[in-house]
Structures are given as C-alpha cells and as structure tokens.
Amino acid sequence: xxxxxxxxxxxxxxxxxxxxxxxxxxxxxxxxxxxxxxxxxxxxxxxxxxxxxxxxxxxxxxxxxxxxxxxxxxxxxxxxxxxxxxxxxxxxxxxxxxxxxxxxxxxxxxxxxxxxxxxxxxxxxxxxxxxxxxxxxxxxxxxxxxxxxxxxxxxxxxxxxxxxxxxxxxxxxxxxxxxxxxxxxxxxxxxxxxxxxxxxxxxxxxxxxxxxxxxxxxxxxxxxxxxxxxxxxxxxxxxxxxxxxxxxxxxxxxxxxxxxxxxxxxxxxxxxxxxxxxxxxxxxxxxxxxxxxxxxxxxxxxxxxxxxxxxxxxxxxxxxxxxxxxxxxxxxxxxxxxx
Amino acid sequence: xxxxxxxxxxxxxxxxxxxxxxxxxxxxxxxxxxxxxxxxxxxxxxxxxxxxxxxxxxxxxxxxxxxxxxxxxxxxxxxxxxxxxxxxxxxxxxxxxxxxxxxxxxxxxxxxxxxxxxxxxxxxxxxxxxxxxxxxxxxxxxxxxxxxxxxxxxxxxxxxxxxxxxxxxxxxxxxxxxxxxxxxxxxxxxxxxxxxxxxxxxxxxxxxxxxxxxxxxxxxxxxxxxxxxxxxxxxxxxxxxxxxxxxxxxxxxxxxxxxxxxxxxxxxxxxxxxxxxxxxxxxxxxxxxxxxxxxxxxxxxxxxxxxxxxxxxxxxxxxxxxxxxxxxxxxxxxxxxxx
Numbered sequence: 001x002x003x004x005x006x007x008x009x010x011x012x013x014x015x016x017x018x019x020x021x022x023x024x025x026x027x028x029x030x031x032x033x034x035x036x037x038x039x040x041x042x043x044x045x046x047x048x049x050x051x052x053x054x055x056x057x058x059x060x061x062x063x064x065x066x067x068x069x070x071x072x073x074x075x076x077x078x079x080x081x082x083x084x085x086x087x088x089x090x091x092x093x094x095x096x097x098x099x100x101x102x103x104x105x106x107x108x109x110x111x112x113x114x115x116x117x118x119x120x121x122x123x124x125x126x127x128x129x130x131x132x133x134x135x136x137x138x139x140x141x142x143x144x145x146x147x148x149x150x151x152x153x154x155x156x157x158x159x160x161x162x163x164x165x166x167x168x169x170x171x172x173x174x175x176x177x178x179x180x181x182x183x184x185x186x187x188x189x190x191x192x193x194x195x196x197x198x199x200x201x202x203x204x205x206x207x208x209x210x211x212x213x214x215x216x217x218x219x220x221x222x223x224x225x226x227x228x229x230x231x232x233x234x235x236x237x238x239x240x241x242x243x244x245x246x247x248x249x250x251x252x253x254x255x256x257x258x259x260x261x262x263x264x265x266x267x268x269x270x271x272x273x274x275x276x277x278x279x280x281x282x283x284x285x286x287x288x289x290x291x292x293x294x295x296x297x298x299x300x301x302x303x304x305x306x307x308x309x310x311x312x313x314x315x316x317x318x319x320x321x322x323x324x325x326x327x328x329x330x331x332x333x334x335x336x337x338x339x
Numbered sequence: 340x341x342x343x344x345x346x347x348x349x350x351x352x353x354x355x356x357x358x359x360x361x362x363x364x365x366x367x368x369x370x371x372x373x374x375x376x377x378x379x380x381x382x383x384x385x386x387x388x389x390x391x392x393x394x395x396x397x398x399x400x401x402x403x404x405x406x407x408x409x410x411x412x413x414x415x416x417x418x419x420x421x422x423x424x425x426x427x428x429x430x431x432x433x434x435x436x437x438x439x440x441x442x443x444x445x446x447x448x449x450x451x452x453x454x455x456x457x458x459x460x461x462x463x464x465x466x467x468x469x470x471x472x473x474x475x476x477x478x479x480x481x482x483x484x485x486x487x488x489x490x491x492x493x494x495x496x497x498x499x500x501x502x503x504x505x506x507x508x509x510x511x512x513x514x515x516x517x518x519x520x521x522x523x524x525x526x527x528x529x530x531x532x533x534x535x536x537x538x539x540x541x542x543x544x545x546x547x548x549x550x551x552x553x554x555x556x557x558x559x560x561x562x563x564x565x566x567x568x569x570x571x572x573x574x575x576x577x578x579x580x581x582x583x584x585x586x587x588x589x590x591x592x593x594x595x596x597x598x599x600x601x602x603x604x605x606x607x608x609x610x611x612x613x614x615x616x617x618x619x620x621x622x623x624x625x626x627x628x629x630x631x632x633x634x635x636x637x638x639x640x641x642x643x644x645x646x647x648x649x650x651x652x653x654x655x656x657x658x659x660x661x662x663x664x665x666x667x668x669x670x671x672x673x674x675x676x677x678x
Binding site: 131132133134135136190191192193194195196198199200223224225226227228229230231232233234235237255257258260261272275276279280 | 470471472473474475529530531532533534535537538539562563564565566567568569570571572573574576594596597599600611614615618619
C-alpha cells in the first residue's frame with residue numbers, strides 16, 4: 001500500500017473537531033500534501049484549508065481523496081459514497097481508515113475498476129507478511145512505547161521525525177495505525193494483522209537501512225494493557241529498537257477501557273519493555289519520556305517533568321508544550337555514529 | 340466450532356508416522372472417540388485402529404471424518420477430496436487443520452450444503468472474538484508456557500488433564516492450536532486470530548467456571564521467540580492463569596526456526612512469564628517444570644530433573660517418562676480449596 005499525494009481531505013458532515021481528528025493530524029504533520037478540504041452540509045469543523053470541490057481538486061492535481069472523518073454507526077452513508085464516486089470518476093484514488101471497507105461497497109469497487117483507481121482501506125492490512133526472522137538488521141530504529149493506549153505514541157514519533165529532519169538527520173516516521181498510515185502514505189495497521197505475523201509486519205515496515213538513518217516507529221497499546229499487549233510485544237520484537245521513548249499521560253484513573261486495571265509505574269513499564277526488547281535488540285535503551293500533560297497546569301507539568309527527569313536520569317518532555325528537542329539531543333549523544 | 344464425535348481418522352497416503360502425528364495425537368488422547376482409521380494406497384503408517392470404509396464408518400455411527408495427516412505441498416489432492424465427498428454424502432462432517440481450507444474447495448462446500456453437513460477448518464478461526472476485558476473470573480486455570488515452540492506444551496496440558504480426572508478433579512483441556520482443537524472437539528487457533536483479539540479469544544475458550552474446576556490451557560510459542568511472542572503474551576493475559584507450568588526441551592542449539600537466537604535460561608523465562616501474567620492474574624505462580632527429555636539417556640534425564648527440582652524448588656517431570664503426578668500434587672497443595 002502506497003498512497004499517492006497530494007491529498008484532498010474529506011471532512012464529510014463531521015459534527016465536531018473530534019470526529020475529524022484524523023484529518024487534523026494529516027493537516028498538522030503533512031501540510032505540504034494537503035491542497036484542500038471538502039465538507040458536506042452540516043459539517044461543524046474546519047482545518048482552515050481552502051474548500052475544494054472534486055472538480056477543483058482534480059484541476060489542482062490532487063491524487064487521493066482522504067476520508068479524514070469517523071463515520072457514525074460504522075456505516076458509510078450515501079452522501080459520502082456519492083463524493084467518493086465522483087473522486088474516482090475524476091481519476092483520484094480514495095483512502096479511508098474506517099472499520100467498513102471501501103472495497104466492500106460495490107459501487108465504489110466497480111467505479112474504481114472502471115477508472116483504474118485505487119481504494120485504500122488502511123485499517124485493513126493488504127497482502128501477506130512474513131514470519132519475523134529476528135535477525136539483526138542495519139539502520140537505527142526508535143520505538144515509542146506506552147504505559148497505556150492513546151497516550152501520544154504517534155504524536156511523539158512524528159515530533160521526533162520532524163525535529164531530526166530539522167537538524168539534517170535522515171529520519172522516517174513508520175506508521176502502525178490507520179491515522180499514521182494516512183500521514184506517512186504507507187504502513188501497516190499491526191493490530192489488524194493475523195497474530196502470527198505481528199512481528200513480521202513490524203520488520204517489514206521498518207526494514208534494513210543506512211547506518212545513519214533513523215526509523216521512528218509508531219508504538220501501539222502497552223505491554224500492561226490486558227486487551228492489547230500481544231500487539232505491543234510483537235511490534236516491540238519486530239521493530240528491533242535501538243532506542244525507546246516512554247509515553248505517558250499522568251493522572252489517568254485506570255487503563256483505557258478496563259476500569260479495574262491501574263496504570264503501571266514508569267519504572268516498571270520501562271523495565272518490562274527493556275527486558276522484552278532485548279530478545280531482538282540486546283543493546284536497546286530508553287532515551288526519554290514523553291508526557292501528555294494536557295490535563296495539568298503548566299507549572300504542575302514542568303514540576304512533574306523536572307522531577308521525573310532527575311529520578312530517571314532521562315530527558316522528559318511534552319511534545320506539544322516543550323517539543324522533543326532534549327530527546328533528540330540524547331539520541332545524538334548516545335548514538336554518535338548514527339547522526 | 341464444536342466438532343461432533345465419534346471420529347473416523349483419515350490417514351490418507353501418509354508417507355511416514357510424522358505425517359500422521361495429528362491423527363496419532365487424537366488416538367492417544369481421545370481413544371474413546373476414535374472408531375477407526377481410513378488409509379489410501381501408499382499409506383506407510385497406522386494407528387492400530389480398525390480399517391474402515393466410509394460406509395462401515397457411517398454404519399458404526401461416526402459423526403466426523405477427521406483429516407489427521409499433513410498434505411504435501413499444501414494442496415489437497417483429488418484422492419482426498421473424493422473421500423471427503425463420500426463422507427459428506429454419508430452424512431458425516433469433515434474436519435481438518437490444514438492451511439488450505441476445506442470450505443474453499445467448491446465440490447466440498449456444495450456437497451456439505453446439499454447434505455446439511457459441516458466443514459471444520461480448525462486452523463482458521465470462525466466467527467468474531469471480543470476484545471479482552473481483563474476482568475478477574477472465577478474457576479482455576481493452568482497454562483503451559485515454553486522456553487521455545489514445540490517443546491511439549493499441548494502434551495503437558497493433556498497429561499495434566501488426564502491425571503486430574505483420574506484423581507476425580509474437575510478438569511478440561513482448552514485447545515489453542517489445530518491438533519489440540521481436534522483432540523478437544525473445540526477451541527481456537529489463537530495464532531490465526533486478528534492481533535487485537537488474541538487475549539479476547541483466550542478469555543473465550545477458558546471462561547468463568549466453578550471454583551473447584553481447572554482449565555488446562557494449551558500454551559503457544561514463547562515470550563522469548565522473536566517471531567511469535569505476541570501470541571504467547573496475549574494468550575498469557577487472556578488465560579489469566581492461577582498456575583503456570585514451564586515446558587522445556589534441553590540441549591536445543593537455538594530457538595526453533597531462528598538459528599541466531601539461543602534459548603532463555605529457565606529462571607529468566609519464569610521471571611518474564613510471572614511478570615507479564617501478573618497484569619491479569621496477580622497471584623499467579625509456577626507449579627512445575629515439564630521437560631521433554633527424548634534426546635537424553637534416562638539417567639541423564641533423571642539427574643537433570645532432580646538438579647532442577649532442587650534449584651527451582653518445583654516438581655520437575657517428563658510427562659512421557661515420569662508422568663505429571665508430582666505437578667498435580669503441587670497444584671493440590673498450593674490450591675487446597677480448588678480440588
């Protein structure tokens with residue numbers, strides 16, 4: 001799966017900003033790919049991009065209409081399908097990260113075939129992945145791991161990519177979830193592959209590379225999440241990370257979705273990730289902690305980061321509030337031959 | 340998936356004993372279900388069961404023809420299909436654990452539909468599984484975990500089931516792989532479910548039960564196997580084991596299938612499994628070690644087990660050579676309210 005750019009971002013009739021957070025993520029991290037937005041009547045959010053019809057977008061050279069909005073009830077409605085059909089008729093591909101597949105909608109499948117266009121269902125892995133080999137491969141990889149789900153692992157990896165590139169380093173974000181795939185233009189939803197191939201899919205998306213190249217691999221879930229830890233472990237083994245960044249949101253009352261489970265201590269989470277990672281990456285180490293402090297006052301957040309940095313002897317940042325500069329500093333210090 | 344008994348075991352044209360090891364496992368652990376065997380010309384193995392034609396088997400009350408033989412080249416040949424068609428025409432279901440699906444062979448799908456019979460592809464999970472809840476559930480569960488793949492985890496769980504039942508305990512083997520499913524009559528191939536649902540599938544196959552009931556859950560892979568550890572961890576979390584048995588084959592030169600990876604020490608493997616299991620089963624503990632000593636002389640094996648038992652303070656057995664009595668003794672001592 002390789003999604004062609006530039007994009008037109010479809011916001012549909014999104015009732016609020018949250019419904020269009022996928023589109024917002026793409027516009028934030030890949031503004032150079034996003035030529036415009038397309039909204040339907042009733043849409044209550046905007047990305048601040050030029051509003052474009054399918055016809056405008058085709059003239060502007062858009063290659064892919066990206067559905068950046070969640071659908072209510074899990075069903076793709078006729079108003080959306082009409083837009084997707086017109087995009088295909090204009091020669092664009094259509095990409096979406098929904099549970100329902102575009103390819104399962106006969107009108108879309110037929111129109112795409114007729115016009116030689118592609119339908120990308122990024123939540124659903126296409127093709128087969130190999131069983132992981134576990135063999136050491138060249139190039140450097142950094143994986144973001146979490147105390148829980150939805151704590152900022154994708155955001156942190158993207159922020160590190162941007163910071164590394166700004167410093168002239170060779171760096172590529174590697175996507176493992178649907179929003180990440182639309183931002184990267186390719187990747188694999190590792191939680192949707194067959195269980196035997198989790199690590200193999202991770203090896204595939206972050207392959208051997210130059211010795212001074214960094215893959216920033218988007219983590220998934222948490223080794224401590226009772227529902228999804230298998231995905232996290234397979235990804236950890238397949239990513240074969242040289243460096244790890246721990247992502248954490250303070251003050252969560254419990255693990256996401258499972259009220260009877262509390263979050264692990266940072267030290268316990270780091271120790272578990274290090275022990276597990278050593279199976280394929282014997283020299284792996286942590287290079288920082290990325291806090292999501294959106295629910296803290298700024299002084300509270302600063303105090304927490306300072307205290308944690310002293311306790312763990314690691315740079316502690318909030319990618320939104322402080323940026324990830326100190327983590328990239330640590331990477332450069334710890335891996336002097338790989339910068 | 341619930342496979343009806345009794346069985347007729349199909350051996351096909353198996354070139355040697357190894358090719359029919361699935362059938363041999365079923366005959367060993369469920370002799371009361373196996374009314375006969377059916378071989379084709381060229382078959383070079385036997386289970387010692389009465390040879391039966393499809394017609395004989397139908398008269399004897401066989402409900403399912405079980406394909407207990409591996410197919411060469413991964414393709415189901417016409418000679419096999421002919422037998423399966425006759426079984427369906429005689430009112431039997433057909434079950435197989437092959438990579439190729441019976442349901443994908445049009446003749447079989449049509450014949451099954453015509454005669455109201457089922458095709459069981461036990462390697463391929465049917466239906467959907469829930470996301471794991473991680474909630475504590477009643478009943479007791481023992482999971483076999485391994486230093487590596489193919490070290491005797493299924494055999495050990497079955498041996499413990501048999502020993503517990505012989506002592507009048509309530510015990511059920513819970514299958515997580517294709518041979519185990521044919522032996523149990525149901526179960527889930529956890530390595531073939533979508534990654535997000537590994538733990539949920541494990542919760543499903545070993546559900547809440549009586550406080551004095553033991554599920555003996557068949558382990559898969561190893562937390563230390565670079566290819567498959569995600570499956571092992573999801574299964575560990577979903578099984579929520581009260582008790583663990585470590586399975587190990589001494590003197591393996593490397594992890595199965597990955598020559599550059601050596602096996603973990605027993606202590607390291609136990610520690611990793613305990614730490615991970617505590618996410619859903621805080622009080623979990625090891626109750627024994629099951630060695631596969633087939634490559635050792637009997638005195639060597641006995642010395643190894645005695646030395647390991649002293650070092651780890653756990654009963655050490657070889658389920659084939661010594662039986663698993665000492666492990667069940669330990670279970671009864673450690674869980675006096677659950678026997």
